[in-house]
Amino acid sequence: MRFVLNWLLTSIAISIAAFLVPGIEPFGPADPWICFAFVGLFLGFVNSLVKPLLTVISLPVTILTLGVFQLVINSFMLELASWLSVNLLGAGVSISGFGAAFFGAIVVSIMCAILGVATSDA
Numbered sequence: 001m002r003f004v005l006n007w008l009l010t011s012i013a014i015s016i017a018a019f020l021v022p023g024i025e026p027f028g029p030a031d032p033w034i035c036f037a038f039v040g041l042f043l044g045f046v047n048s049l050v051k052p053l054l055t056v057i058s059l060p061v062t063i064l065t066l067g068v069f070q071l072v073i074n075s076f077m078l079e080l081a082s083w084l085s086v087n088l089l090g091a092g093v094s095i096s097g098f099g100a101a102f103f104g105a106i107v108v109s110i111m112c113a114i115l116g117v118a119t120s121d122a
Helices: 002-020 032-049 051-057 059-064 069-089 098-118
Strands: 024-027 092-095
Touching: 002 024, 002 032, 002 098, 024 032, 024 098, 032 051, 032 069, 032 092, 051 059, 051 069, 059 069, 069 092, 069 098, 092 098
Parallel strands: none
Antiparallel strands: 024 092
């Protein structure tokens, strides 16, 4: 049940990022909410499988930048999730460039944190 809730919250956060950040928009023949759900699903998989490896590899750079480089890693994870959803399922979000991915990752991170606190059990 927790996975489904995280998937739903991530999909909502991606839809908010698509609304706020120019350069992120739904792509494909499906409805926009399905596109956001696909990217949310892949973002969950990418964050659990690829992100820990990249975080360990980039640890020296992250320490030198006092953690700011983690935003770049989040941007790459959003780009990768978008690419996977579009190329494997044919629907997802189109991200126009790194700037859109960077600000989109910031919005997604903030919205996931807010929505996670709002739905926490304690």
